[in-house]
Amino acid sequence: MAACPPAPPKRLAPARLGPGDVLHIGSSGLRSRPVRVVLSALGIAIGIATMIAVVGVSASSQAQLMQQLDKLGTNxxxxxxxxxxxxxxxxxxxxxxxxxxxxxxxxxxxxxxxxxxxxxxxxxxxxxxxxxxxxxxxxxxxxxxxxxxxxxxxxxxxxxxxxxxxxxxxxxxxxxxxxxxxxxxxxxxxxxxxxxxxxxxxxxxxxxxxxxxxxxxxxxxxxxxxxxxxxxxxxxxxxxxxxxxxxxxxxxxxxxxxxxxxDPSAALQAKAATKGAFSSLMLGLGGIALLVGGVGVANTMIISVLERRYEIGLRRSLGATRGQIRLQFVTESLMLSGLGGLAGLVLGSLATGAFAYGGGLPWVVPLWSATGGFGATLVIGTVAGLYPAVRAARLSPTLALHAV
Incomplete structure (x- = not known):
């Protein structure tokens, strides 16, 4: 009776990373280079702060005009x-x-x-x-x-x-x-x-x-x-x-x-519309500043990949998959952009509050501008981190360790 051939060895499945592990690994690069993180996040913060301040100042001015119209009436x-x-x-x-x-x-x-x-x-x-x-x-x-x-x-x-x-x-x-x-x-x-x-x-x-x-x-x-x-x-x-x-x-x-x-109230209504049109122009300039900040984040992530080839090679040799490497650097890019976005929200809101207090206006920061601005930072962070993440995942463990 012929013996049965031995069963093929089971392929080991890579360890799964939980959300806490992903955040810990993704933030490791930020913790090790705080000065670079601050400078990179500053570009995002300036763009978001500009957008929030422009929208907030315009909304505050329009709110004052609407209050005047409500008080004086349009009839x-x-x-x-x-x-x-x-x-x-x-x-x-x-x-x-x-x-x-x-x-x-x-x-x-x-x-x-x-x-x-x-x-x-x-x-x-x-x-x-x-x-x-x-x-x-x-x-x-x-x-x-x-x-x-x-x-x-x-x-x-x-x-x-x-x-x-x-x-x-x-x-x-x-x-x-x-x-x-x-x-x-x-x-x-x-x-x-x-x-x-x-x-x-x-x-x-x-x-x-x-x-x-x-x-x-x-x-x-x-x-x-x-x-x-x-x-x-x-x-x-x-x-x-x-x-x-x-x-x-x-x-x-x-x-x-x-x-x-x-109709005398038409002048105030036209003034409100004019302020809205002007804020759209300034909002576009803020968007350009935000894109420039995104380019800075992408540049920071590319340099980070080049500097951390040994770390990437070591993790790959210990069993980390390409997907995990990609996830690590995309998470890092998202956290970097998110920090800049939060700082920009605070700075833009404070600038709007200072302008409103100085001009005797109501302090208005539209919710859509805050959520939209922060969402834009996350999108830009994802896009900015994709190429460095893919590049890091393609590094050969052998070559990465040999280059050190």
Whole structure:
């Protein structure tokens, strides 16, 4: 009876590396060369910090603009005379424009100003130069429509609006050197007593540069003709577009084309959009810096492979597979990039916080920018470590040990 042939020897399976082993081996190169690690991670950190700071500063500025829009509202419309007619005549709004606009369905509040042909000076001894300040007649409801407030003093009412009293915009007050109520300014040919100074009005910058007197006082003391030059109305949010289409034909049914209707909040919205476009450009520059940092990581890993050939050969001779060698260096590259990414997140957030604190802005760092930026560092770390890892895995154990 023939003997059975001996069974072939079983092939030994390589030892499996657990997650803890992978992290320990991958971090060994980082622990042995801390200065190189810091310098390599710095490139990644600068790129991420730039991206986070750019996005954060832009988001903080936009958040402030959105807060202003929420506070001031986007339901304010302004009606004013259009361009002169073909005959060269200036368009005038009718005297009852405030009343007619107020009867439009959906309109909640209406106010108006009227241009007065008068100059305002600190005293009668000063020349005609008034620093660009205009004198306007104002209705009592104007401040409520604009959602403004007085920084000091009071607003015009039914009593003060009949007498030589004036409320100054904040810019007008600074240019005239008025610091508070009770002081007087020279308008036309008499003194008017300042009863209030307004806080800034982002949706009505023309009011900030105006001296406002009561409607009846302007007619009685300054020869005001009673025709408003600007009508401000605030409607419900749902009826803004409908009211916009009705204002011009309501004010002047025969020639609605002579009435110009504008939305003051559009300027803030355009400003927010402009900031977003500018941040996109800066974000691209931050991305370039991040790619440069990735090139630095790849260069560091290639040098690390060349310097650690003996270690690679020794591990291969002890049974480490090519896959384990690749995993070691990819992990090292990922950890190097991850450290740079975390440092960049901290630096970018701190830079955004410093800018926001200095400018009185809300501190906003979008979550998508933080997660996206850190994810980009991991992707770049993986890509940067692939070639050095493959190169390390291809080293022959015999040649690696012989070269030492």
């Amino acid at each position: 304010l419309l302004v009606a004013s005379p259009g361009d002169p007619t073909f005959a060269g005549e200036k368009v005038k709004l009718p005297q009852d424009a405030v009343g007619t606009v107020g009867r439009i369905a959906g309109v909640q509040e209406v106010g108006a100003t009227g241009s007065v042909k008068a100059s305002v000076r600190r005293t009668e001894k000063i020349a005609e130069e008034n620093g660009g300040i205009q004198v306007v007649a104002s209705t009592e409801g104007l401040l409520k429509v604009l959602r403004g407030r007085t920084d000091s003093g009071t607003w015009l009412n039914g009593a003060s609006g009949r007498y030589p009293a004036v409320v100054l915009g904040d810019v007008a007050a600074r240019r005239l050197g008025i610091t508070g109520p009770g002081q007087q300014v020279w308008i036309d040919s008499r003194y008017f007593t300042v009863i209030g100074i307004l806080a800034p009005l982002p949706l009505a910058p023309e009011i900030e540069r105006s001296a406002m007197v009561g409607w009846k006082a302007a007619q009685k003391l300054l020869s005001f003709d009673g025709h408003p030059t600007t009508v401000y109305e605030r409607s419900t949010d749902a009826s803004v577009e409908q009211v916009r289409s009705l204002i011009a034909p309501t004010i002047d049914p025969q020639n609605p084309q002579n009435i110009k209707v504008t």
